[in-house]
Amino acid sequence: MSIHLVVLAKQVPDTHNITGEAMKPDGTVNRAALPAIFNPEDLNALEMALQCKERYGARVTVITMGPPRAADILREALYRGADDTILITDRAFAGADTLATSYVLAKAIEKIGDVDLVLAGRQAIDGDTAQIGPQVAEKIGYNQITYVEAIQELKDRTLTVHRSLGRVTEIIQTRLPVLITVTSSANKPRTFGAKRMIKYKKARSLLEIKREVESGSFAGHYGLELVEDEIALVTKELREKNLLIETWSAADLDADPDSIGLRGSPTKVKKVISIVLAASETKDIPPTEEGIHDLITELIEDRTFG
Amino acid sequence: MAKNPHNVLVYIELDHDQLADVSLELVCKARELADRLGVAVEALLIGHQNLDSFAPTIFSYGADILYLTEDPALEVYTTLPYCHVTSRLIRDTQPQIVLFGATPIGRDLAPRVASELKTGLTADCTDLQIGDHEDRKLKKVYHDILYQIRPAFGGNIIATIVAPEHRPQMATVREGVIKREAPDPTRTGEIRPYPADLSPDLFVNTIIDRVVAERKVNLKAADIVVAGGGGVGSKENFQLIHDLAATLGGMVGASRAAVDSGYIGKEHQVGQTGTTIRPKLYIACGISGAIQHRAGMDKSGKIIAINTDPNAPIFKIAHYGIVGDLKEVIPMMIKAYKTKT
Numbered sequence: 303m304s305i306h307l308v309v310l311a312k313q314v315p316d317t318h319n320i321t322g323e324a325m326k327p328d329g330t331v332n333r334a335a336l337p338a339i340f341n342p343e344d345l346n347a348l349e350m351a352l353q354c355k356e357r358y359g360a361r362v363t364v365i366t367m368g369p370p371r372a373a374d375i376l377r378e379a380l381y382r383g384a385d386d387t388i389l390i391t392d393r394a395f396a397g398a399d400t401l402a403t404s405y406v407l408a409k410a411i412e413k414i415g416d417v418d419l420v421l422a423g424r425q426a427i428d429g430d431t432a433q434i435g436p437q438v439a440e441k442i443g444y445n446q447i448t449y450v451e452a453i454q455e456l457k458d459r460t461l462t463v464h465r466s467l468g469r470v471t472e473i474i475q476t477r478l479p480v481l482i483t484v485t486s487s488a489n490k491p492r493t494f495g496a497k498r499m500i501k502y503k504k505a506r507s508l509l510e511i512k513r514e515v516e517s518g519s520f521a522g523h524y525g526l527e528l529v530e531d532e533i534a535l536v537t538k539e540l541r542e543k544n545l546l547i548e549t550w551s552a553a554d555l556d557a558d559p560d561s562i563g564l565r566g567s568p569t570k571v572k573k574v575i576s577i578v579l580a581a582s583e584t585k586d587i588p589p590t591e592e593g594i595h596d597l598i599t600e601l602i603e604d605r606t607f608g
Numbered sequence: 609m610a611k612n613p614h615n616v617l618v619y620i621e622l623d624h625d626q627l628a629d630v631s632l633e634l635v636c637k638a639r640e641l642a643d644r645l646g647v648a649v650e651a652l653l654i655g656h657q658n659l660d661s662f663a664p665t666i667f668s669y670g671a672d673i674l675y676l677t678e679d680p681a682l683e684v685y686t687t688l689p690y691c692h693v694t695s696r697l698i699r700d701t702q703p704q705i706v707l708f709g710a711t712p713i714g715r716d717l718a719p720r721v722a723s724e725l726k727t728g729l730t731a732d733c734t735d736l737q738i739g740d741h742e743d744r745k746l747k748k749v750y751h752d753i754l755y756q757i758r759p760a761f762g763g764n765i766i767a768t769i770v771a772p773e774h775r776p777q778m779a780t781v782r783e784g785v786i787k788r789e790a791p792d793p794t795r796t797g798e799i800r801p802y803p804a805d806l807s808p809d810l811f812v813n814t815i816i817d818r819v820v821a822e823r824k825v826n827l828k829a830a831d832i833v834v835a836g837g838g839g840v841g842s843k844e845n846f847q848l849i850h851d852l853a854a855t856l857g858g859m860v861g862a863s864r865a866a867v868d869s870g871y872i873g874k875e876h877q878v879g880q881t882g883t884t885i886r887p888k889l890y891i892a893c894g895i896s897g898a899i900q901h902r903a904g905m906d907k908s909g910k911i912i913a914i915n916t917d918p919n920a921p922i923f924k925i926a927h928y929g930i931v932g933d934l935k936e937v938i939p940m941m942i943k944a945y946k947t948k949t
Contacts, residue, residue, distance in 0.1 A: 317761050404723060429760055430880075431731035436687075436719035445812045446687055448716045462816070467712035469624075473817040568728030568774035572741060572755065575766045584923055587912075589932025591940055597912075597928060598944040606889050606910055607832070607856060607945075 305456075305478070307351045308411055309364045310422035310434065311344040311379065313372040317427050318342075340375040343423025345491040347484040350453060351421050352383045352492070358456050361385050363414060367395060367406050373507040376547050380502035381494035388414075388548040389507045395552065397564035400429075404437035406562055409555040411442050419461070420481040424449060435483035442481070447474055450482045452489075504540075508549035511536050615673070616642045617703035617776070619694060620653040620666060621713055624820055627662055629828065630709030630783035632669050637736055637786045638707060639670030644738045645752055648672040650703060652802070654693055656683035663799055668791035672798065675701075679804040681811065684818065685713050687720060688810040695724045697802055703776050705754050707736075710780035718780050728771035729778040730756035734785045734903075741770045754779070763880050763899040784828050784884040785907075825859065825875045831888045832858030835878055835905070838865030839894025839915060840934065846871040848938045849893055855942045861885070861905075863895045879904035893934045897922025914938070 315336035351362045364379040366372050367390040376387035390410050398406070411417050420439070425432035432448070439446035447463055451471075454462040459478045464471065466485065506514070515533050540546040552562060560566060587593045601607055616638040621628040631651075638649045651671040653659050659676045666674055677693050694717065698706060706721075708714035710732045722729035735757040741750045750772040756779045760767050771777045827833060834856065836849040846866070853860045861878040862871065878885060879901040890908035895901060897913070897920055905911070906925050913926035914934045923929045930937055 315761070317764065399728065400719070401723065401726070401728060429731075431719075432715045433719035433722075433729060433731055436716060437723040440691075440720045440723035446716070446720065447813070448687075449712055467716075469821045470712075471819045471821070472815055475814040475816050476812055568726075568771045569730060569756075569769050570772065571767055572770045573768040576764065584913075584926050584929045587928050587930045589930050589937050589940075591944075593930075594937065594940040595944045595947075597930075598941060598948055601889070601910075602945075602948055607949075 305354075305358065305360045305418040305459075306414075306416060307354060307360050307362045307419045307421060308414060308417045309344070309348045309351050309362065309379070309384070310407055310420065310438065311348065311364050311366045311375055312341045312423075312426045312428075312434075313338050313366065313368050313375045314341045314426050314428040315339075338371065338374070340378050341423055341426045341428075343425060343427075343484060343486050345423070346486055346488045347421040347423045348379060348382060348384065349489045349491040350450075350484050351419075353489070354419070354453060354456060355383070355385075360418075363388065365390060365407070365410055365414075367391070367398075367403060367410075370507065370509045373510060373547050376507070377502055377505050378494070380505055381499045382492055383495065383498065386544075386548070387505070388550060389509075390550050390555070391507075391509070392552040392562075394557075394559065394563050397567060398562060399567035399569045400431055400433040400437055401568055402562050402564075402566035404434050404441055405566060406552075406555065406557060407434065407438050408441035409557055410550060411438070413550070413555060418459070418478045420444065420479075422481070422483050424483045424485045432483070435481060439481035445476055445480045446482070447476065447480060448483045450484050451487060502545065504543075505545045505547055506536075506540055507547040508537060510547075511540070613647045614702055614704035614775070615648045615650045616645070616705045617650045617652060617698065617701070617707070618671070619706065619708045619714070619717070620651050620662075621709050621711060622653070622655055622662075627665060628709055628711065628783075629788070630711060630714075630781065632665070633783070633786040633788050634707045634709060634781055635666060635669040635671050636789045637781070638705075639789075641705060641736060641738055641754070645704070647704070650675065650701065652677070652694065652697055654682055654690055654804075656680060660799055663797070664793070665791070667795050667797035668793050669789070670792075670795070674797055674799050675802040676799060677802045677804050679806060681806055682804060684815060685717075686811070686813050686815070687716055688812060689804075689806055690717055691720045691724070692806065692810055693802070693804055695721050696805065698725060698776060706776045706778045708778070708780045710782045714780050718778060722778050725776070727774040727776060727778060728769075729780070730758060730769045730771075731780050733758045733779045733781045734766075736779060736781065741772050743772065753777070759880070759903055763903045782884055784886065787886075825873075827859055827861055827876070827878065827883045827885050827887075830859035830885070832856050832891075833861045833878070833885060833887045833889070833905075833908075834858050834891045834893065835861030835863065835876075835895060836866050836871065836893050837863035837895030837901075838869060839896065839917075840866060840871060841894070843871050845935060848934065852891065852893075852938050852942055855945055856889075858887075858889070858891075861890075863898070863901045865896075892922050892926070893938065895922055896920045897925065 363386040708718040737755040754777040834853040886907040
């Protein structure tokens, strides 16, 4: 049995480890200064896909929609064991909310074709919406199972998973194809494979090939036409070595302009307030028997203790 | 009432044969929004049988109309059948606003419904308001739009989201962030049965096993919460947190750092990834006060912070700050309380 798994990944600012350097003097976060990382729960989804590949034999394709630099997380996916990667990037996608993003990802999955199982992290740490999984599933007409903790078995196109919904845990059996979202407690994502890293460090997206050829010494000496030829040649070479990060634009996906980017996004950000610590009036209580006694007395008298 | 009133609809969730707390909170919020808009509050409850027994409670919190969809096949929540009923009801009744609890089920169901209806959805709102929205580019003013207010970027920003051109405006709302008003037992409403209209192809999942764990910790119901953080230092020291909570008749909470260090179970976690609470008194012991934690407790009536670091952010939101070692301060508090009562 060979099945095709697609993992949805996102490059996100590391909102969980905000260091002093990313703080502005006014106490708010400088979002641009946060390092860009592989969304943590998407790594759990990738790990689950790679374990499936090892147990059942499967092809694992990782796709991401994002700016050109999102190719970094696709290289990381290759270091960890992904077979193929696709960067979906276009200025026309900018400003997309979850509905417009899920439309693009759904178009990409349809273009890949014959996908048996789609895996995504439960949610991304920048928006924490957990909406992309269910919305992609609806758009490609797949069943969905969210909050998956483990794949128990995959046999004869029947998938058995263990999922957790707060106090409820369920074992669910369903038929492929299906989309699942994976939680952080599902597994511990593997680190980079040393050999894979050496090989896939050379993996490039189409945009990176263009940039490297155009800024290389080659370009200064030859005409535009030859530069184009060189880009085509390098692309072909990398594809043959399986080092090409496929790069798809809105046109490649035949995406409806009214369904993508800001135009395709029903929700708009009206206002953003950066959180500054509220300077409430704090009463300093000395850590002495007397200080504590007075505090407890005050709280008893004002009936805080019920 | 106008011919097409475009009401406010609340999806009511059952938490194991009980109405979910968040659903009743949402009915209260929907009442407030609907009064502002001059429309009615509708609720949808899907399940197996005897759902009308919940109607008096739902009406008492402010609903005017309750749609009930009963079918033996709907005993347990599964995505596709519930999505089918909810989407169809929204198409039929055309509410202007639809609210879901940001529970695991709400976060499974709402995005799929929004995608099917091709409308916007804002996740995990902490507040909802009605107001006008001006689109400067289009030079257009939209009146009485739903402001969907939520934290983003790990809680470092608060964003107000609007969906001016799309209906319904949909949001999921976190449990515990909306104040539940006192119910009015004399309020009544109208029950309208709504057909399930199910087809076999919706039943693609087989639930082989289902275990419901006991609700052990209900932090939301506690008037007093004593919480420990990474600064507690060890599992042995964490006993002090339990002792203080027991003395004061409160419950034990924890920050993510304490949970990650194994001092206590995740069900005690307060904060953005844990429970959001608003007790009368919150005592933060050895908690630095990362924004993710504060998001879960900063609406507490009174906050006492105990920390050795005078610069810990928790002091910025505390009403009483004690700079000191909790290993000394907590026993003093227990002693002082026992002498006074």
